[in-house]
Amino acid sequence: MASTSAALKLLAQENTLSELFVRGEDERPKVAHNAFRDDIPVISLAGIDVSAERRSEIREKIAEASEEWGLFQVIDHGIDPDLISKMTRLSQDFFSLPDDEKLRFDMSGGKKGGFIISSHLQGEAVMHWRELVTFFSYPIGARDYSRWPDKPEGWKAVTEAYSENVIGLARKILELLSEAMGLEKDAIAKACLEMDQKIVVNFYPKCPQPDLTLGIKKHTDPDTITVLVQDQVGGLQVTKDGGKTWITVRPVKGALVVNIGDHVHYLSNGRFKSALHRAVVNSDSSRLSIATFQNPAPEAIVYPLINSNIREGEEKPLLEEPITFAEMYKRIFRRGLKLGEGKPQNQTELDLTDIIA
Numbered sequence: 480m481a482s483t484s485a486a487l488k489l490l491a492q493e494n495t496l497s498e499l500f501v502r503g504e505d506e507r508p509k510v511a512h513n514a515f516r517d518d519i520p521v522i523s524l525a526g527i528d529v530s531a532e533r534r535s536e537i538r539e540k541i542a543e544a545s546e547e548w549g550l551f552q553v554i555d556h557g558i559d560p561d562l563i564s565k566m567t568r569l570s571q572d573f574f575s576l577p578d579d580e581k582l583r584f585d586m587s588g589g590k591k592g593g594f595i596i597s598s599h600l601q602g603e604a605v606m607h608w609r610e611l612v613t614f615f616s617y618p619i620g621a622r623d624y625s626r627w628p629d630k631p632e633g634w635k636a637v638t639e640a641y642s643e644n645v646i647g648l649a650r651k652i653l654e655l656l657s658e659a660m661g662l663e664k665d666a667i668a669k670a671c672l673e674m675d676q677k678i679v680v681n682f683y684p685k686c687p688q689p690d691l692t693l694g695i696k697k698h699t700d701p702d703t704i705t706v707l708v709q710d711q712v713g714g715l716q717v718t719k720d721g722g723k724t725w726i727t728v729r730p731v732k733g734a735l736v737v738n739i740g741d742h743v744h745y746l747s748n749g750r751f752k753s754a755l756h757r758a759v760v761n762s763d764s765s766r767l768s769i770a771t772f773q774n775p776a777p778e779a780i781v782y783p784l785i786n787s788n789i790r791e792g793e794e795k796p797l798l799e800e801p802i803t804f805a806e807m808y809k810r811i812f813r814r815g816l817k818l819g820e821g822k823p824q825n826q827t828e829l830d831l832t833d834i835i836a
């Protein structure tokens with residue numbers, strides 16, 4: 480398929496799904512995008528810095544949700560709802576731009592950031608029903624604004640404010656997780672050396688046969704922690720039994736979804752799960768989500784932080800030896816290949832090249 484963005488739009492108008500997107504029977508979604516369930520905790524952060532009691536109450540809820548699901552929603556998180564809706568609106572506007580405007584930021588050919596139909600970058604047989612635009616926002620000094628969209632009007636200022644607010648919130652949640660592990664509140668931040676950040680705006684067009692395909696297949700995020708905003712359509716699903724049963728996360732107005740990534744999974748020696756999740760699509764409307772990934776520096780050392788039990792031999796470490804974050808990525812990548820899954824079709828592959836490059 481030579482053309483990129485035009486292709487998905489045209490395919491979306493067909494009555495039947497192109498076979499490029501058809502998944503095997505076992506991977507096809509059995510739970511609808513709007514079969515919402517309330518299993519996933521919605522946690523209010525109100526009063527987090529007001530009293531020690533309130534802080535510990537919030538900490539317990541977050542730790543519990545991270546142990547059980549590796550995913551939860553936060554409300555009263557302190558980020559201006561107006562900023563979030565501006566970010567969402569501008570993102571929608573970006574995807575409504577004519578193809579040639581979006582393709583000015585075409586990411587194919589190994590560019591760091593830009594617009595892609597993810598499917599086209601990957602060697603895997605089945606494609607994702609998704610377009611995305613991605614760009615790196617931290618460290619600030621390394622920002623390459625030439626890879627940030629310059630349209631719609633106002634994108635840059637809104638995105639800068641949004642990315643700063645999200646990294647602030649992510650830091651707060653990482654402080655609570657550090658405390659929950661019995662460590663100083665800056666323990667995870669220190670283990671990151673420096674916090675990098677990357678924003679991925681996902682756009683899932685309407686799909687003629689949503690039961691046969693996925694917007695993004697099951698994966699864990701390989702970062703430290705992800706903060707996601709989704710519209711009210713629904714489609715994010717999570718499992719805690721390896722994919723036997725899937726829960727559709729109910730979109731809550733103003734809430735942010737928080738995912739624990741593989742990095743925190745290793746730092747906590749498996750106590751906190753990295754959520755196994757995916758996105759399903761539908762035939763009624765398109766869907767938008769904005770995932771903001773917080774990553775450690777590539778040279779940050781990954782090893783369980785709670786290692787006294789490990790030293791005393793009471794607990795087995797998840798990792799045999801300390802490795803760098805860049806190495807952690809490589810291993811996740813290789814594992815994907817070894818399991819015969821083809822190249823991992825989530826952020827892993829992109830991040831791998833981004834980090835190693």
Ligand SMILES: O=C(O)CCC(=O)C(=O)O
Nearest residue numbers: 679681709715758768770
């Ligand atoms: O669209 C969603 O809800 C999930 C997106 C996602 O998992 C990702 O971008 O890593």
Ligand SMILES: [Fe+2]
Nearest residue numbers: 698699700756
């Ligand atoms: Fe994800």
